[in-house]
Amino acid sequence: MGDLNVEAVERYRNNFLKEVEERVEEGHWVKMCMQCGVCSGSCPFGPHWAHPPQELFMMIRAGRREEVLTSDSMWMCTSCYNCVVRCPRQLPITQIMHGLATYAHRLGLAPKNQPTRKFSVLFWNNCTRTGRVNELKLTLGLYFSDGFIAGIKKAWALRHIGLGLLLAKRLNPFELIKGHGCKDKKGIHAMLKKAYEIENRRKGFSS
Amino acid sequence: MSEMKAAAYICRGCGIGERVDTAQMAKIAQKEGKMQLVREHDFLCSAEGVKVIRDDIEKEGVTHLVIAACSRRAKTEAFHFPTVAVARANIREGVIWSQPEDEEQREVRQEMADDYVRMACAEVKKMKQPAGNPNVGHSKRLLVVGGGVSGMTAAREASKAGYQVTLVEKTGALGGWAARLWRRVPDREPYRDPIDTGVQQLIESIQQDPNIEVRLNSVVASTSGAPGRFTVKIATESGDCVSDEFGAIVQATGFTTYDIAKLPELGGGKSPNVVDQAGLEKLALEAAENGQPIRRPSDGAEVKTVVFIQCAGQRDDTGKHLPYCSGHCCATSIKQAMYFKDANPDVDTVVIYTDLRVPGNGEDFYRSGQAKGVTFTKGKVSGVEVDGGRCKVNFHDLILDDKNAHVEADLVVLATGQVPVSGVDIEKHQDMPEEQRKAISVLNLQYRQGPDLPQLKYGFTDSHFICFPYETRRTGIYAAGPVRRPMDIAQALEDATGAALKAIQAMENAGLGRAAHPRSGDLSYPIVRLDGCTQCKRCTVECPFGAIDEDEKRYPVFNESRCRRCGTCMGACPVRVISFENYSVDTVGAQIKAVDIPDEFSEKPRILVLACENDAYPALDMAGMGRHHYSPFVRVIPVRCLGSVNTIWVTDALNAGYDGVMLMGCKHGEDYQCHFVKGSELATYRMSKIDDTLKQLALETERVASYEVAITDIARVPQLINDYVAKINEIGLSPMKGFG
Ligand code: SF4
Ligand code: SF4
Ligand code: SF4
Ligand code: SF4
Secondary structure (H helix, E strand, O other): OHHHHHHHHHHHOOOHHHHHHHHOOOHHHHHHOOOOOHHHHHOOOHHHOOOOHHHHHHHHHOOOHHHHHOOOHHHHOOOOOHHHHHOOOOOOHHHHHHHHHHHHHHHOOOOOOOHHHHHHHHHHHHHHHHOOOOHHHHHHHHHHHHOHHHHHHHHHHOHHHHHHHHHOOOOOHHHHOOOOOOOOHHHHHHHHHHHHHHHHHHHOOOO | OOOOOEEEEEEOOOOHHHHOOHHHHHHHHHHOOOOOEEEEEOOOOOHHHHHHHHHHHHHHOOOEEEEEEOOOOOOOOOOOOOOOEEEEEEOHHHHHOOOOOOHHHHHHHHHHHHHHHHHHHHHHOOOOOOOOOOOOOOOOOEEEEOOOHHHHHHHHHHHHOOOOEEEEOOOOOOOHHHHHOOOEOOOOOOOOOOEOOOHHHHHHHHHOOOOEEEEOOEEEEEEEOOOOOEEEEEEEOOOOEEEEEEOEEEEOOOEEEOOHHHOHHHOOOOOOOEEEHHHHHHHHHHHHHHOOOOEOOOOOOEOOEEEEEOOOOOOOOOOOOOOOOOOOHHHHHHHHHHHHHHHOOOOEEEEEEOOOOOOOOHHHHHHHHHHOOOEEEEEEEEEEEEEOOEEEEEEEEOOOOEEEEEEEEOEEEEOOOEEEOOOOOHHHHHHOOHHHOOOOOOOOEOOOOOOOOOEOOOOOEOOEOOOEOOEOOOOOEEEOHHHOOOOOHHHHHHHHHHHHHHHHHHHHHHHOOOOOOOOOOOOOOOEEOHHHOOOOOHHHHHOOOOOEEEOOOOOEEEOHHHOOOOOHHHHHOOOOOEEEOOEOHHHHHHHHHHOOOOOOOOOOOOEEEEEEOOOHHHHHHHHHHOOOOOOOOEEEEEEOOHHHOOHHHHHHHHHHOOOEEEEEEOOOOOOOOOOOOOHHHHHHHHHHOOHHHHHHOOOOHHHEEEEEOOOOOOOHHHHHHHHHHHHHHHHOOOOOOOOO
């Protein structure tokens, strides 16, 4: 992944806007932002992150590649779509935020310990492995992501909820051992592989 | 005036008959008003009612009419009797609609109606039917000064309307600034790309137009006369001079660019790679001729990055540069950035702005610029460092709050804006030391008040922005294009068309001896009894329109066709020798004296309201229509402009026992609304001097009060009246009653 980054830096030189335009989902919209600030003002989380969308877009134009891609701001988006609804230029801001996050992740620049990123990776792997989400494994994975002791502590703290789910038959302990899959797991894997190929080709990734 | 026969007609329609006693009013018209003929009618403005009046004029030889019905602003077509003098008593809007309907109020309501009848009868006998200004010229030829887009458009439009035009241009070619552009900002859908300027076609159409005579390398050496008969000397470079007569003039002298050498901090004048927008057009034209991309002027190198700095020396609040926004430069920079992007999308084009102002469809053009990849950066440029071929633009990035942001550029374009070419600032000119009077006059008016059009702000020619945008304070002379306010080509086209049509209107009105706006069609004009004149020059100085010159003996010389009929001169004249046939010190004075003043024990005050007919009087009428009631103790007299109010009226009123005088005029000062520009201001000034008179009469200063009233103040005017009446009740009725 590091190689991918080096390659991008080489290819786009100083032109980060162009890089975003070509490689980030909906990235070609960034140049259309007119800096009105409506998105930042509408975002319920705006005041809590380093760079609200308006600012991120300006940073992209100013060529601040490193700062943008290592930022955790785009990971803070909750997909509430407030900004998209209000943007007078009709930018798909939410999508761009997620696009930027994904791109940073692919380049290996995304902050490693950003909780949203960690959860996303866990979720994605869990879901693509068998073709469906295994809630028990996902939960345990989340609990123990900070180490064994921390995981035990978390599990203990939330034991009543777990027990409740168990009694209500919303949680099956045997899922831990086998877990049920879905039809044509291979087909799903092939489909995802193909999707990657197409995306790579379209966005000009070499791998 | 032996043959005067006066008749009064009292209408009972519109509810007048139910709310007031018309029979009593008829009696008053006959006994006190001394009308020879008095008739009541149930529906006076009906065809049948009008016929009664018309028959009386024809068969009975009636020469003076009083119509006691609706406001003088209503039914003007029905009550149009051009051969006789007409006075109108406003019983509908002014009494029955503005007063409560209940029986209790009957007495005071009736007093109001009776007084309005008395006033109209008194007024009409002092009036004459105006016959029109005898001193008219009939030239219908238009002079256009300036051969740019505005001037050429004005000439074209006038020609298309069937008028002969002379177009004077000081340089050797038509086209002005627009001819020096490579492309212009688009004026139609889809507002995406710069388009051809169209100036060549315009020039050709002018050259082929048999109605238009073009005089290049020429300037106006002198202008005298009035609408319909301007005599203009046109001087050519070689020194030849021709004299011609014109009916009206359009001044379209455009603008110059702000000198970039005054912006050294932005690199102005320090490197050939720092240009203004006009400079960039020059580069673009040269490049297009050679079929080459735009090159860096210093060494002909390729341009990889170009930075546009908006508001360079504009919207400046330090007082060093232009304080205003020129309105077109944002779109112009977008257009120029497209010159580069369209030729090569890899060129970096950065527009640094604090506010991007792209009014109207400019927004689409801006969006198109963004789609083409022009970068817009919100920032404040602190300076441009010039080093060899490169320029470093330092700025404060306002979004990222980065004070040390910078861009390296091959070329820097400064958006410096427009400075009007409006000639001599006549107001400043007089107090300027001789050596500073560098400005060269454009029109060289042989007017007593100075050689050029009066200026409003920042050197742009004056105009009433809301009501008469093309007008100037010199009747028959219209300003068009960027000399009037900063603008782009699209706006200049519209502006020039408007000015041409206004000029035509002025010529036509002048030929008929009638007034131009706002009293368009008025046949009255100021008549001066020179044997009483003391040569005090107040009228010549105060006329807002420069209509009055002076002869060798320093007597005033009125140029009736320049006059707008505001009456400011009449209000100014201390010996009251200026008047109009249908509006004079006497017509108003007679109305004031005709009001029946109750004695001091009646507890009924009388307040005189002198209301400007352009705003305050309509507002009062509309207050009546909206049934906003006001005190029955006021008596309202419309005046042409507060400027026409002669202090004698106020003194007369106070002497006669009125308890207070309210003057209602338009807003004055910097963003004035006064239709006659200076009238309401002069009135307020004159009234400030009336305090002495009040003191002599041992009266309180509150007894005379001035108000600024707009036509929209429909609910406010009744409130002003009621508050004032309450105040008068507080200070007590006038001690002058019974002495008058
Ligand atoms: S609301 Fe849209 S145009 Fe405005 S700053 Fe945000 S993204 Fe840009
Ligand atoms: S969608 Fe994301 S960026 Fe937009 S307002 Fe919601 S949280 Fe903020
Ligand atoms: S002051 Fe008014 S009425 Fe008098 S000459 Fe001037 S424009 Fe005419
Ligand atoms: S204001 Fe009256 S007295 Fe003075 S110069 Fe004019 S006309 Fe004569």
